[in-house]
Amino acid sequence: MELLIWNIVLSFVSAAAMLWIKTMHDEVRRVAILLSKTREENAEKYVTKSDVHSDINRVIARLDRLDEKLDTFMKEQRSALN
Helix, strand or coil, rough: CHHHHHHHHHHHHHHHHHHHHHHHHHHHHHHHHHHHHHHHHHHHCCCCCHHHHHHHEEEEEEHHHHHHHHHHHHHHHHHHHC
């Protein structure tokens, strides 16, 4: 009789342990999926180096044109004063 009770208790304990292990495994898998989705979403939010370089090059080109126009304007102003 004691052996039967002992087997029943061990069966319930092992079933509970297996259920806990399965639950933890499913949770780890769910977190891994969420992590990969988060990485994908973050990658969409940020620009690449090539995009940044092309934008900076456009700004620098505009500043160079503005600098040339300013130099031309200042030369015209100096020649008008003389």
